[in-house]
Amino acid sequence: MDEAPVMIPGDPTKTSTALLEKTTAAIQGFGPINKIHEHLCAFHFYADDMTRQVEAHHFCSHQNEEFRQCLIYDRPDKNGRLIGVEYMVSEELFLTLPDSEKPFWHSHEYEVKSGVLFMPSVPGPIQRQDMDKICKTYGKTIHFWQVDRGDELPLGLPQVMMALTRDGQLHDHLAKDVERRYNMSYAAERDNREYMKGPVHGIHPLANAAGKGLKTVLREVDCCDVGCGHGSGAARVFV
Amino acid sequence: MASSDSVAGAMPPGDGSVPPGKSMTVGQTIIDSTAHIVQSLNPIKNMKKHVCTFAIYSHDMRRQIQVHHYASRLSQDFLQCTVYDSDESDARLIGVEYIISQRVFDTLQPEEQKLWHSHGYEVTRGLWVNPGVPEMIQKPELKNIAQTYGKFWCTWQVDRGDQLPMGAPALMVSPQGVNQGMVKEDMIRARDEKYKISCEELAKSREGIVVPETTNPFSDYWMTTQKGFAVDVLPTEMKTTTALP
Numbered sequence: 001m002d003e004a005p006v007m008i009p010g011d012p013t014k015t016s017t018a019l020l021e022k023t024t025a026a027i028q029g030f031g032p033i034n035k036i037h038e039h040l041c042a043f044h045f046y047a048d049d050m051t052r053q054v055e056a057h058h059f060c061s062h063q064n065e066e067f068r069q070c071l072i073y074d075r076p077d078k079n080g081r082l083i084g085v086e087y088m089v090s091e092e093l094f095l096t097l098p099d100s101e102k103p104f105w106h107s108h109e110y111e112v113k114s115g116v117l118f119m120p121s122v123p124g125p126i127q128r129q130d131m132d133k134i135c136k137t138y139g140k141t142i143h144f145w146q147v148d149r150g151d152e153l154p155l156g157l158p159q160v161m162m163a164l165t166r167d168g169q170l171h172d173h174l175a176k177d178v179e180r181r182y183n184m185s186y187a188a189e190r191d192n193r194e195y196m197k198g199p200v201h202g203i204h205p206l207a208n209a210a211g212k213g214l215k216t217v218l219r220e221v222d223c224c225d226v227g228c229g230h231g232s233g234a235a236r237v238f239v
Numbered sequence: 240m241a242s243s244d245s246v247a248g249a250m251p252p253g254d255g256s257v258p259p260g261k262s263m264t265v266g267q268t269i270i271d272s273t274a275h276i277v278q279s280l281n282p283i284k285n286m287k288k289h290v291c292t293f294a295i296y297s298h299d300m301r302r303q304i305q306v307h308h309y310a311s312r313l314s315q316d317f318l319q320c321t322v323y324d325s326d327e328s329d330a331r332l333i334g335v336e337y338i339i340s341q342r343v344f345d346t347l348q349p350e351e352q353k354l355w356h357s358h359g360y361e362v363t364r365g366l367w368v369n370p371g372v373p374e375m376i377q378k379p380e381l382k383n384i385a386q387t388y389g390k391f392w393c394t395w396q397v398d399r400g401d402q403l404p405m406g407a408p409a410l411m412v413s414p415q416g417v418n419q420g421m422v423k424e425d426m427i428r429a430r431d432e433k434y435k436i437s438c439e440e441l442a443k444s445r446e447g448i449v450v451p452e453t454t455n456p457f458s459d460y461w462m463t464t465q466k467g468f469a470v471d472v473l474p475t476e477m478k479t480t481t482a483l484p
Contacts, residue, residue, distance in 0.1 A: 006313075008313040008317055009314065009316055009339070009343045009346070010314035010315050010316025010340060011314060011315040011316060012314060012315065013314060013315050014315055016379070017312070017315060018312075020376070021287035021288055021312060021380075024287065024288055024369060024372045024376065024380075025286075025288065027371050027372055028288070028289045028372065029289065029326060029370075030286065030309060031326050031328040031330065032309065032321075032323045032325075032326070032327070032330040032332070033283060033286055033309050033321075035329075036280065037271040037274055037275040038271060038275070038278065039274070039278045039279075050478060050479045050480050050481075050483065051479075051480055057282070059280060059283050062263055062267065063260070063329065063331070064258065064261060065261045065262060065263050065267055066260030067258040069331070069332040071282070071283075071321055077281050077282070078281045078285040078311075079313065080282040081313070081319065082311075082321065082335060085332060085394055087332075087394075087395075087404050089258075089260075093258070093259060093403065096251050097250065098247070098249060100240065100241060100247075101247065101248060101405050101406070103240060104241070104472070119278070121277045121278050121279075122274050122277055123273075123277075126274075129266065129270055130267075130274075133267075140404060142392070142408050144337075144392055145337075153337070153343070154390065155347075155351055156351070157470060158394075158407075158408040158470065160472060165483060165484040166481055166483075166484070168480065168481040169480055207484070208483060208484040209483075211482075211484055212475070212476075213474065213476055213478075214240065214474060214475065215472070215475040216407065216408075216470055216471070216472055217471045217472075217473055218468050218470060218471075219242075219470070219471055220466045220467070220468060221467050221468065222466065222467070223297060223299065223300045223419070223465065223467025224418065224419045224461070224465055
């Protein structure tokens, strides 16, 4: 996936723009960004269509021991497209969520134990310490850019995404592509992770959209309280 | 099942921290440090710009928030931004905004354009700032941004007290010079105070900046219709390859 060129609309960045941005980057602070410490590779599928699967590169920071927030890119290089976000919570935090919220969240047990979720370049023994924790967590993933259907721009509505939960879901060609590029074997890592355990209370029945699909729909609403609009055609003013 | 304009369900009060949770263990810190050293994190290194501005919920324009964008440029016509609720290291990731040039915007279908907002007003009014960067250096970039359009999805409604990112994603719109698009004065003052800047002075120095000439009928949809958009997440049949879960 990271060998094919990425089609981004527009002209290549001008040298003057790039230089300006390099200057500003040197001056400014990047507090929240500097906290991003790890890269995880996994797959997501659309909550209304398991057959549409996307390689997802997570760049995560911890807010605390029980909560991570991740940026999702379609590839891990500087041209990676920011396609979504994922939040990860401990089992304890997940159980405090209202029941209406739980279906948005997916379990990580299968992804971790199967080896499909991994940390590129991080030595096995260290990686497995993190994987053992992630195994018990739940994630909420929203994608904004449907790159798998060829969109060159982030069109349409946000999509709730789900994660793999059993053998036979992941498309073989996607799996082999990752294994080849990272020179690794899911099966070998699965063996290494056999000892890991999922959530203490078992995967919650409402997680993973309670086994159903989820779709997003747009609805028009009155956006302003009384006194905002003055009928149709409010004048547009540019100051 | 859930909507961006409906109140999220209740959670235990906890100790008030957002998000709740135990403090980082030493073990986790070591894992993170190791990962940080050996992994390249290239997409993150491509973030070259911090922007502070304001955004408004499309489904309820009484709710305005200060936002911090960390932007990476993929082409002369396209920026992608991760959006946080502050510039501190413990800032919450609250969404994503994409920014495109006028000419790319013009290629979009009308139904898509309705989800995008213009940036001309917030730049010329002095709301959009790059903290720490002298105005003179920012100028060329500001002229560029003033002609762009943004699409901003919010995934964590921290301002209404959500301890965790709950519910459906919400569409956001940009400040404008009319009605509910005007940012509250006390919010601007608090922001200016923090960065030792003055919105009024910035607006004056940006007087020459040109905004799009033609009024697009679909962007900033609320301005002509007084309508915003909410997002509903509904149960549906899932196309599957195996049973789930």
